[in-house]
Amino acid sequence: MAKAKGYSDENLSVRLADRYYRTEDASPDFLKNVEKIGMTIAHMCYQCGTCTGSCPSAPRSSYRIRKFVRRAVLGLENDALTDPDLWLCTTCYSCTDRCPRDIAPTDIIMAMRNLAFKREIVPRNFLNTVQFIYKTGHGVPNNDVNRAARVRLGLEAEPETTAKYAEFIPGIQKILDHYGLKDKADEILAEGQ
């Protein structure tokens, strides 16, 4: 009669059923979270390095996308989220375009950045963008030089966006407040002062 494959020692069966090698400081949930947020299949990576070979940031820094994918698979959360290289991905998607395993390494990086932000690890420029959008709706707001140029072109001084229709800004603020994003950005920026 057919028998389920396994070992007579039940503890050994359990240990070997976990196909992913982990060290003691590894977090098994890290891979799960990265895959959920990034909507991609990091565990399919066979470390070919096509991603790093396609990366415009790799030749001019120690940033290695392949290494970050491995960290995801091994659950090395601290290593990944505290490495400043995490923020050197330009999100050009060349690695994602070329990955022979149909993984989206770029979205692995995006997911890791989201997880880093939850731990309040985030460069200041990202938070400044949040503040601009909360206030004006624009990441890059209008200014007087530009307003004058617009008028010279026959355009209105303010574009047909939240810049002209300020009544839309409270809606934007509600969305950002729903996620507590503005408060968190303010708080982290204030701490860094």
Place this chain on the structure above:
Amino acid sequence: MSGKTHQYAFFLGCIAPNRYPGIESAAIKTSRNLGIELLPLKGASCCPAPGAFGSIDLKVWYAMAARNLVLAEQMNTDIALICNGCYKSIWEVNHKLKHHDELRDDVNEVLKEIDMEFKGTINVRHLAEIYYDEKICGVAKLADSITTPLKGVKIAVHYGCHLLKPRKEREFEAEGVGDTENPMWMEELVAALGAEPVQYRNKMQCCGAGGGVRGYDIAHALDITNEKLINMSEVGADAITEVCPFCQLQFDRGQIEIGEKFGVEWAIPVLHYNELLGLAQGMSPQDLALDLHGISCEPFLNKLR
């Protein structure tokens, strides 16, 4: 050729209307000459910036982009836009929300707070890709609209990243647009203006600005830009063209910043495709506010005269 006018809700983004308004003005006027009407999308915001916002919290990125999409849904009109970064946010979030029920439900729960609902009733397109689409415009019609051919100039095309990549997640209505390794359709759009498009090494490399890198580590971003400028200058480019105001900012302001930081002097004018099209349709440099560019366009304009 049909005389039908195609209407789109014009999603402006941030950098075009707030830093290079000539792009906005040119897009409206040049498109009108091609039977494409760009209507105001009132109350739109930042797309929001996929690198900066997506890096912090993708859920907020989805919800904020969805709000912009709903504004166009309320007009019952497809969106046209002029920026690759906006394309990533607006096209991709539209696509994701149409295909992932769980994501859409999450977003709609937030949008309910501001009396909005994402329904998934419209499509999103980049204006450059609309121009290339034979069903709407096409290269021949584009060439027919030219009154002042851009003769005697070599132009390097920078495609940028987020319009085309990743290829497996993109769907284009226009035929011949999808290739990401060596696309040539923008070169066709440039040749239609009478200019000579030039090929250069590593054409598809990123400008360096995206993903928040310009704000995080400007020297790193500029080093990528500098490599592209070397490759473009090797083939004698008189100007760079792109379809992304953020890439434009990186190449235009970036050349000045490279001079300050690395001591390397560059002076290659950078023009959005709609600015080039404007010139070729007879708009003046004043009509395009080319004086707002960091790198003077004069040497390029002089070569045209």
